[in-house]
Amino acid sequence: MNKTDKIICQAQREGRKALLEPEAKTICEEYGIAINNFMVAKSAEEAAKAAEKIGYPVVLKIVSQDIIHKSDAGGVKVNIKNKEEVKAAYNTILENAHKYKSDARIAGILVQEMAPQGTEVIVGAIKDPQFGQTLMFGLGGIFVEILKDVTFKVAPITEAEAAEMIVGVRAYPLLNGYRNTPASDVKAIVNVLMSISKLVIDHPEIKELDLNPIMAYEKGTKTVDARIILE
Numbered sequence: 041m042n043k044t045d046k047i048i049c050q051a052q053r054e055g056r057k058a059l060l061e062p063e064a065k066t067i068c069e070e071y072g073i074a075i076n077n078f079m080v081a082k083s084a085e086e087a088a089k090a091a092e093k094i095g096y097p098v099v100l101k102i103v104s105q106d107i108i109h110k111s112d113a114g115g116v117k118v119n120i121k122n123k124e125e126v127k128a129a130y131n132t133i134l135e136n137a138h139k140y141k142s143d144a145r146i147a148g149i150l151v152q153e154m155a156p157q158g159t160e161v162i163v164g165a166i167k168d169p170q171f172g173q174t175l176m177f178g179l180g181g182i183f184v185e186i187l188k189d190v191t192f193k194v195a196p197i198t199e200a201e202a203a204e205m206i207v208g209v210r211a212y213p214l215l216n217g218y219r220n221t222p223a224s225d226v227k228a229i230v231n232v233l234m235s236i237s238k239l240v241i242d243h244p245e246i247k248e249l250d251l252n253p254i255m256a257y258e259k260g261t262k263t264v265d266a267r268i269i270l271e
């Protein structure tokens with residue numbers, strides 16, 4: 041059994057449909073997707089130690105099966121620069137989570153490497169009742185949320201099809217670079233799409249998947265948030 045099978049089995053045993061971000065990221069990593077380093081802390085002191093190991097600046101996030109959209113719950117703090125800020129953020133996130141959902145089950149606080157800003161892209165998958173595992177691509181933020189500028193293809197896809205998905209969004213020229221932003225590594229985004237295509241075909245029990253956002257750089261990508269929902 042590989043890590044992915046183990047994580048999925050454990051969630052199913054515990055009756056959890058939503059995988060936690062650290063679980064989803066471990067799965068992504070096993071499929072060759074670049075993620076940022078992370079540790080789960082259970083106390084403010086532990087969080088400070090983790091931040092020291094990872095290196096500042098860090099990002100702190102709530103880890104709860106009951107909080108799917110972490111920022112909506114005040115559960116994400118970015119650009120934390122020192123031990124005092126880590127401890128303060130740790131406590132604020134827990135308070136916010138409690139206010140948001142008083143009975144939320146909390147597995148800990150995720151301490152992770154802060155990724156440099158890149159061009160934000162989104163890769164998703166959804167199990168369509170008719171077509172089966174279907175992949176989605178779009179650019180982050182308003183492009184997906186407001187403009188619904190996304191492309192879809194039924195998995196599994198070829199590399200050529202992955203490239204078509206990327207070129208197919210209206211916002212594609214942004215990936216060619218603009219003003220002070222360099223061109224993004226489209227080949228690396230193709231690789232993320234190929235990895236997710238393989239993952240959802242290997243695991244038909246995945247009902248929904250979201251890598252949102254993936255930072256795309258001149259060289260490579262980094263996936264800073266991952267969400268997987270099981271059937």
Ligand code: ADP
Pocket residue numbers: 076099101108109110111112116118152153154155156252253264265
């Ligand atoms: P949510 O559950 O609300 O989607 P995210 O993990 O996506 O939470 O965090 C919200 C936002 O914070 C992201 O869209 C991204 O802009 C920023 N962010 C999160 N993690 C990182 C990170 N490790 N490095 C840099 N920015 C991050």
Ligand code: MG
Pocket residue numbers: 252253265
């Ligand atoms: Mg997100």
